[in-house]
Amino acid sequence: MTGIEKSAVTGNVVEARGLSLSFGSTPALRGASLAVRRGEVVAVMGPSGSGKSTLLHCLAGILVPGEGEVWFGGQRLDSLSDDRRSALRRDRFGFVFQSGQLVPELTAEENVALPLLLSGTRRGPAMAAARRWFPVLGLDGLERRRSGELSGGQAQRVALARGLVAEPEVLFADEPTGALDSVSGELVMDLLTTAVRERGTTVVLVTHDARVAAYADREVVVRDGKVGTLTGAQP
Amino acid sequence: MGEGGIRGLAAAGNYQPRRQFYYLREYSWGILSGMSVPLTLLGLLERGPSHGYDLKRDYDAYFGQGRPLRYSQVYATLSRLARDGKTVAGPVEQEAGPERRRYIITSDGVAEVDKWLGEPVPPDPDLQSELFTKVVLALMLGKRADSYLDTQRAAHLRRMRELTSFKQRGGTLDVLLADHALYRLEADLRWIDHTAARLDQLARAVRS
Numbered sequence: 001m002t003g004i005e006k007s008a009v010t011g012n013v014v015e016a017r018g019l020s021l022s023f024g025s026t027p028a029l030r031g032a033s034l035a036v037r038r039g040e041v042v043a044v045m046g047p048s049g050s051g052k053s054t055l056l057h058c059l060a061g062i063l064v065p066g067e068g069e070v071w072f073g074g075q076r077l078d079s080l081s082d083d084r085r086s087a088l089r090r091d092r093f094g095f096v097f098q099s100g101q102l103v104p105e106l107t108a109e110e111n112v113a114l115p116l117l118l119s120g121t122r123r124g125p126a127m128a129a130a131r132r133w134f135p136v137l138g139l140d141g142l143e144r145r146r147s148g149e150l151s152g153g154q155a156q157r158v159a160l161a162r163g164l165v166a167e168p169e170v171l172f173a174d175e176p177t178g179a180l181d182s183v184s185g186e187l188v189m190d191l192l193t194t195a196v197r198e199r200g201t202t203v204v205l206v207t208h209d210a211r212v213a214a215y216a217d218r219e220v221v222v223r224d225g226k227v228g229t230l231t232g233a234q235p
Numbered sequence: 236m237g238e239g240g241i242r243g244l245a246a247a248g249n250y251q252p253r254r255q256f257y258y259l260r261e262y263s264w265g266i267l268s269g270m271s272v273p274l275t276l277l278g279l280l281e282r283g284p285s286h287g288y289d290l291k292r293d294y295d296a297y298f299g300q301g302r303p304l305r306y307s308q309v310y311a312t313l314s315r316l317a318r319d320g321k322t323v324a325g326p327v328e329q330e331a332g333p334e335r336r337r338y339i340i341t342s343d344g345v346a347e348v349d350k351w352l353g354e355p356v357p358p359d360p361d362l363q364s365e366l367f368t369k370v371v372l373a374l375m376l377g378k379r380a381d382s383y384l385d386t387q388r389a390a391h392l393r394r395m396r397e398l399t400s401f402k403q404r405g406g407t408l409d410v411l412l413a414d415h416a417l418y419r420l421e422a423d424l425r426w427i428d429h430t431a432a433r434l435d436q437l438a439r440a441v442r443s
Contacts, residue, residue, distance in 0.1 A: 210424045211417055214395035
């Protein structure tokens with residue numbers, strides 16, 4: 001059975017197999033493996049410097065591992081060219097990072113529309129699709145504001161809308177509430193998990209925060225560059 | 236309260252209780268066990284005169300969490316409060332049903348409630364926690380404390396998932412109670428992670 005067939009049969013939408021990656025002489029991943037099923041929300045936990053963000057970047061095709069394989073939807077991701085990985089990230093993946101990372105020159109709605117505009121959708125339909133997210137995420141009336149005119153929680157919800165507007169198959173979220181107070185963070189996680197569960201979007205969620213991880217279907221722990229499943233954890 | 240209220244957690248939809256874990260109901264018993272039922276009933280009476288039946292209903296709805304008061308407990312408590320001058324019992328009312336009395340809080344009762352509400356609850360440092368005992372004993376005996384900590388971490392995270400799911404379906408009171416449990420579990424988890432990172436050092440300390 002080929003890798004493509006095997007991945008399709010197991011129903012894993014994204015999978016890391018034995019990833020190793022070093023930054024200079026410092027190993028970040030040492031044989032990390034993780035399989036995420038379609039529609040699953042998986043929290044990747046671990047102490048600072050354990051390699052959890054590096055694992056996310058490899059799964060998303062941002063980094064290429066030194067050893068091992070990354071599979072997405074039956075396709076080997078790590079062996080694709082830079083251009084093809086970029087296209088895949090643009091068209092099939094969504095991203096939410098710790099600090100929104102909105103483009104300050106653009107309005108909130110233009111920020112949300114950005115992934116659609118970059119993938120060739122005309123401005124009218126892209127903006128219309130972007131605006132539909134504002135009431136969903138409690139952002140009514142903020143469409144024309146720029147990032148400097150938004151609170152941290154509002155900016156992160158705009159970033160969430162941007163991550164979901166193109167209806168990605170996988171949303172990669174790296175400490176999405178890390179810069180927020182507990183109430184704003186909780187709102188972001190409530191909205192994120194509600195939105196992805198309604199759409200069947202798969203989520204890989206990197207967090208050091210157990211309260212954030214508790215929104216996931218299951219959690220794995222990265223220690224010393226390897227992925228461990230907690231003893232007694234149930235699928 | 237939210238869908239089914241806190242009391243409905245165990246019976247809610249797809250919630251499958253697992254014997255080996257504690258439930259929100261049991262958690263509530265834990266945090267409310269030190270709370271005075273008489274003072275709580277007295278506080279409810281400060282809203283206005285009330286029958287024992289209505290007091291029991293409100294107590295169960297707000298604070299019972301699967302552990303409702305018995306009627307006998309309510310009426311015995313109300314009698315003691317009246318004896319101590321904290322309440323007075325109104326005349327017997329008998330319309331169509333059984334005999335009923337309204338209870339009215341006195342100024343002494345109001346002062347008692349005010350005093351109680353202003354007092355801090357003793358912080359519980361958990362210095363004798365079973366979790367701590369298991370880790371130290373495992374290290375003393377040369378057993379796998381790290382495996383135990385992993386198992387405990389998984390149990391805590393599973394419980395946090397259940398509480399988070401419950402919060403997402405619940406109302407404001409449910410959210411506040413679940414948050415209290417979540418923050419305490421999170422504190423345990425931080426201790427677990429902190430301890431896991433120092434196991435070698437701890438092992439040397441307990442074996443020396």
